[in-house]
Amino acid sequence: MEFSIPALANKIQTEADAYILLEHMRWGDDLSGQSCPKCGSVRKFYFIKPKGGDGTTRKTNRGTATQRRRWKCAxxxxxxxxxxxxxxxxxxxxxxxxxxxxxxxCSSKNGVSAREIERKYGLTPKTAWFMTHRIREAMKREPMAGLLAGTITADETYIGGKPRNKHGGTRPVGPGRSRRPDNKTAVLSLVDRSTGEVRSRVLPTVTGGTLKEAITSEVDVANSTLHTDEHSGYRKLGAEFKAHETVRHSAWEYVRGDVSTNHAEGYFSQLKRSLDGTHHHVSREHLPRYLAEFDYRYSTRDLSDTERMRRVINQTQGRRLRYQGGIA
Ligand SMILES: [Zn+2]
Incomplete structure (x- = not known):
């Protein structure tokens, strides 16, 4: 089933429905993906049926009613x-x-701000903020995700800074343009040309050293081809790749054959549109989480919204975050 907001609303009319949908999305419709969070067993689970009432609601230890479905490990x-x-x-x-x-x-291209969530769902600002950040945490790629290999486009951009510098001048677009606008945070994005996967990260500065560290931790260098612009920081590392092709932006060259950095630039323009238009101000501290969200949505852009949601739900385990100030 493919969801839209009305279809989802129809599917989860009660809290009990929502628990069942969450179970199905996390464990599969036949619950075959269930495993014990304590001992790891996947053998057998008993559903603990709530006693009395309508069969979906039970009283918690504190005496409040809940529709949370409980299971017991055999x-x-x-x-x-x-x-x-x-x-x-x-x-x-x-x-x-x-x-x-x-x-x-998962379904809005530019993301949703905590403000919007707060208003739409009648939450406190703090709760809306915690929720959106926890969901971003689930969108982070698996820590053990393998290295990218193939044709990899690498490019960097600058985010934030003084409002008067916000438009224009954030990309080196031609001869004589500065590479390091003040007050901005450098972001490196790597795009795998064959899978469309994007991996982004904040760089403290853009130098040969920081680029090398970031790229070698994500890319199987010896088995990949690197596409970049002529930024000198890529030169030394480029030699370790199978091949290193560059387009010369300083000579107004953007595409040469199949060599270009357009894939990364398409990602950056989407990212900036969203950070400017939806989120307005993202601090350097939180930027990595927003990058995780954008990487996730961009990398899964060929999937349906429902499938993208299912994958996020599958990644909610073990991503529990302890924020100062407690639980949303
Ligand atoms: Zn167990």
Whole structure:
């Protein structure tokens, strides 16, 4: 089933429905992906049916009503729910709301600001902020994701800075343009030309050394071809690649044969549009999380919104974040 906002609203009319949808998205429709968060067993789980009432609601230890579905591990008797050990753990926000917010973040090209989430879902600013950042945490690529290999475009851009510098001058577009506008944060993006995957990160400065460190930790250098502009920082590292092709922006050359940095530039323009238009101001401290969100959405751009949502939900385990100030 492909969701839209109305289709999702129809599917999760109650909190109990939302738990079931979350279970199906995380563990599969047949729940075959279920595993015990305590002992890791995948053998057998018992559903603990709520006693009395309508069969979906039970009382918690504190006496409040909840529709959270509980499961029990056949091996270690540990009880858990679909929230245990995930970004949702301990949340006071309904799972219905979480699912809507995840869908919105997965389906809007420019992202959704915490402000919008706060207004639309009647949340406090702090709660909306925590939720969006936790979802970004789930969007981060797996820590053990392999190295990129193939034809890799590398390019860097500058984000933020003084408002009067915001438009124009952020990219070296021709002869004589400065590479380092003041007050801005450098971002390196690597685009795998065959898979479309993008990996971005903040760079402290753009030098041969920082570029090398960033690129070698993401790319199988010896088995890849590197496409860049003529920035001297790439030169030394480029020699370690199978091949290094450059376009000379200083000579107004943007594409030569299949060599260009256009893929990275397409990503950057989308990123900047969104940071300017949707999020307005992103601090350097939080920028990596926004990059994770944009990398995720861009890398999965050929998937449906529903599939993109399913993948995020699959990555919610073990991404639990402890923010100062408690739990959203
Ligand atoms: Zn167990």
């Amino acid at each position: 091996d270690c008797r540990h009880q858990f729910s679909v929230l245990t050990g995930t970004i949702f753990h301990g949340t006071k926000v309904s799972i219905r709301t979480w699912l809507f917010v995840i869908f919105e973040m």
